[in-house]
Amino acid sequence: MDPVIAVVAQVIWVMMACQTQMLLAYRRYAMRRRRAAARMFFKNSCATVAWARSRRRRRCQRFCQWLVLAEMEEPRQHWVFPRSSDWWENIVMVHWDDRQWMRRFRMSKSTFIELVEALRPRLHRQTTSLRVPISVERKVAVSVWWLASGTSYQVASDLFGIGKSTVASAVVEFCLAVELELLSKTVVFGAAIGQIMDGFRKLGFPHCVGAIDGTHIPICAPGGRPDQYGNRKNFSSILLQGTVDHLGRFVDAEVGWSGKNHDAFVFAHSAFCAAMDAGTLLQGHGYLVVDGVRIPPVVIADGAYPMRRWLMKPYGRAATTAAHQNFDRRLARARNRVECAFGRLKARWRCLAHRLQVREHNVVAIVTACVVLHNLCESKGHPIIGGGRPPAPILVSSFEETEDTSNNRHLAEGKKVRDALAKFIENFGC
Numbered sequence: 001m002d003p004v005i006a007v008v009a010q011v012i013w014v015m016m017a018c019q020t021q022m023l024l025a026y027r028r029y030a031m032r033r034r035r036a037a038a039r040m041f042f043k044n045s046c047a048t049v050a051w052a053r054s055r056r057r058r059r060c061q062r063f064c065q066w067l068v069l070a071e072m073e074e075p076r077q078h079w080v081f082p083r084s085s086d087w088w089e090n091i092v093m094v095h096w097d098d099r100q101w102m103r104r105f106r107m108s109k110s111t112f113i114e115l116v117e118a119l120r121p122r123l124h125r126q127t128t129s130l131r132v133p134i135s136v137e138r139k140v141a142v143s144v145w146w147l148a149s150g151t152s153y154q155v156a157s158d159l160f161g162i163g164k165s166t167v168a169s170a171v172v173e174f175c176l177a178v179e180l181e182l183l184s185k186t187v188v189f190g191a192a193i194g195q196i197m198d199g200f201r202k203l204g205f206p207h208c209v210g211a212i213d214g215t216h217i218p219i220c221a222p223g224g225r226p227d228q229y230g231n232r233k234n235f236s237s238i239l240l241q242g243t244v245d246h247l248g249r250f251v252d253a254e255v256g257w258s259g260k261n262h263d264a265f266v267f268a269h270s271a272f273c274a275a276m277d278a279g280t281l282l283q284g285h286g287y288l289v290v291d292g293v294r295i296p297p298v299v300i301a302d303g304a305y306p307m308r309r310w311l312m313k314p315y316g317r318a319a320t321t322a323a324h325q326n327f328d329r330r331l332a333r334a335r336n337r338v339e340c341a342f343g344r345l346k347a348r349w350r351c352l353a354h355r356l357q358v359r360e361h362n363v364v365a366i367v368t369a370c371v372v373l374h375n376l377c378e379s380k381g382h383p384i385i386g387g388g389r390p391p392a393p394i395l396v397s398s399f400e401e402t403e404d405t406s407n408n409r410h411l412a413e414g415k416k417v418r419d420a421l422a423k424f425i426e427n428f429g430c
Helices: 003-041 046-071 086-095 098-105 109-123 136-149 153-160 164-186 193-203 263-268 271-278 322-348 360-380 408-428
Strands: 208-218 237-244 250-258 288-290 293-295 298-300
Touching (some): 003 046, 086 136, 098 136, 250 263, 322 360, 322 408
Parallel strands (some): 208 298
């Protein structure tokens, strides 16, 4: 269509819409005033009523004109606003070395290319007659950069030469693709259970397959519901419950519970707890037998967690013997892996260290993507360069010792296994 004809048609359409809106608004307003004037007629003279009606009519017309003009959208001047992508295409992709890539993107260029190829089937879009889509490389780059820097969408928009709203949609699309494509391949126990148990044995705690804890992820309070996610530290957050191996890589992660919930509540309602109770998560891995007590592969936690036959927590104030105190020291040293993992996660992906400025329904996908990318970088041996000092993780429990008596069977089984494991450590070390 001729551009001039298109502009003329748009102007005519806007004028007709304005006239229609003005007429409807005026009729509704005039009807209300007409009824009020009729009631006043019997109290005032006909001349006074006519003068008042004329004055109100003129005032109503001016108000309706202002209302329609205020609600009119300014016509777009550009189909796509002209922007420059020179920094990304000619500087980053051409001249940056791996150290600069890891400083800004937390990964080497080769790892970035692997990530792009893994997500290409889900992020690739067809070129149409209307516009050329953003390349998968630039979509992944702007998303990883935003997760790593924790800055605003506007800064990412200026650097990568795409619109601010496009950056926001690209980040969410990327995080959902990572969750769907890579979560089940990256955040798993896999076939390396023996290596994990050997790693914890070298840390001083035998027959262990993971350390579990929770941390707060700050978010913006949802509109109209400021207390729904409020925690005991007086800010809004969601909880990330993570289980890590001896190298600080996540083998399980559950995101989404409100920050006002306690570690024990989130744990008791998690899929990880249900799978471990049912014995379906670590099938085929042997038991350690001590004085007739069968010790399954265990997970270690702090004093806030409820006891299970497979979940070990410290004796705390109940440590009355040297064996108990030695058990607590070894458990604390091995459990430190999960706190370090949370610190490295937030140091690498700085968006998690600050209040997430995203919609409530997108928070889970963003946090999950950060966990997956953390494992990817850790497995590649990428150091954290330029992330600053790792922030102290905001833990949920802070060693608030609790004794869950709601299920006495779990408590009795857990204490029995703990005593047997403490005796094994005392007699045989690791």
